[in-house]
Amino acid sequence: MKLSAQPLEQRLRFAGILIILGLLIEAICVLWTRPIAFLVFVGFVGALFAAGILYYLYSLVSADTGSSN
Amino acid sequence: MALSDTLLLLLIGVSAVLIGVLVFRPDVTRTRRGKILAFCVLFLLPLVCAGMGTSYQIERSKRTEFCLSCHEMEPYGKSLRVDDPTYLAAAHFQNHRVPAEIACYTCHTNYAMFGGFRAKMHGLKHVYVHYLRTPPAPEAIRLYDPYNNRECLHCHEGARSFEEGAVHNADPNLLPAAKSNRMSCLSSGCHQVVHNVAELQKVKLWKVAQ
Numbered sequence: 197m198k199l200s201a202q203p204l205e206q207r208l209r210f211a212g213i214l215i216i217l218g219l220l221i222e223a224i225c226v227l228w229t230r231p232i233a234f235l236v237f238v239g240f241v242g243a244l245f246a247a248g249i250l251y252y253l254y255s256l257v258s259a260d261t262g263s264s265n
Numbered sequence: 266m267a268l269s270d271t272l273l274l275l276l277i278g279v280s281a282v283l284i285g286v287l288v289f290r291p292d293v294t295r296t297r298r299g300k301i302l303a304f305c306v307l308f309l310l311p312l313v314c315a316g317m318g319t320s321y322q323i324e325r326s327k328r329t330e331f332c333l334s335c336h337e338m339e340p341y342g343k344s345l346r347v348d349d350p351t352y353l354a355a356a357h358f359q360n361h362r363v364p365a366e367i368a369c370y371t372c373h374t375n376y377a378m379f380g381g382f383r384a385k386m387h388g389l390k391h392v393y394v395h396y397l398r399t400p401p402a403p404e405a406i407r408l409y410d411p412y413n414n415r416e417c418l419h420c421h422e423g424a425r426s427f428e429e430g431a432v433h434n435a436d437p438n439l440l441p442a443a444k445s446n447r448m449s450c451l452s453s454g455c456h457q458v459v460h461n462v463a464e465l466q467k468v469k470l471w472k473v474a475q
Binding site: 204205206208209211212213215216218219220222223225226227229230231232233234235237238241242245248249252253 | 270273274277278280281284285287288291292294303306307308311312314315318319321322325326330331334335388389391392395396
């Protein structure tokens with residue numbers, strides 16, 4: 197159990213870092229009042245959030261698979 | 266800074282701090298409470314932040330200063346301050362017939378189904394042309410389609426000044442033709458001066474009361 201917990205924690209950490217990056221760019225887009233901020237928000241923030249959330253969900257699924265095996 | 270900006274930044278800050286706790290102390294997820302915390306901050310909070318951020322960005326993109334922040338649009342912004350009531354856009358802006366803070370969007374969105382979505386798609390194209398192509402000269406900018414009376418009628422239809430106006434009723438066929446979009450409000454010789462940016466140098470501007 198402990199062996200599978202370690203990679204899970206690493207994956208959670210990586211998912212967290214992706215989402216924090218997305219939040220950072222989102223904060224910049226709020227303060228940046230140029231039309232390109234809208235594109236940056238849609239492109240980068242959307243991609244980073246999606247990647248972080250999906251990686252988090254994947255880490256849960258793969259951890260479950262690991263423990264059942 | 267507006268309240269909505271502050272609230273969104275606060276939410277982003279709180280989310281970042283909570284996620285930071287997980288990044289630096291991932292071992293907290295070994296407990297049941299930690300797992301719930303991880304689900305909230307790695308799944309729910311980013312969804313809330315993304316939703317609020319999207320809503321915020323869409324609302325901001327409707328604002329007049331947002332449209333006028335591109336230099337191609339500067340003459341159009343100037344045309345809103347022309348001191349001449351025959352300038353349609355200026356008369357609407359100065360008399361608050363449209364909300365001054367979302368003046369461009371109010372007239373240039375499409376009041377049909379998915380009109381807001383189409384306006385956003387056009388806006389994305391404008392940003393693309395602005396940054397990656399050569400934007401046209403302000404006086405060469407044209408609408409995608411001829412202006413539809415539906416956008417005027419969205420506010421004016423049923424209004425007494427519109428329905429009972431002497432000029433509108435001089436010809437009994439005029440109002441039905443305007444309402445069915447067979448005769449344009451703009452190109453019919455009635456309200457044809459809209460922005461007229463090519464001749465802005467010749468006109469006097471209204472000094473906005475402070």
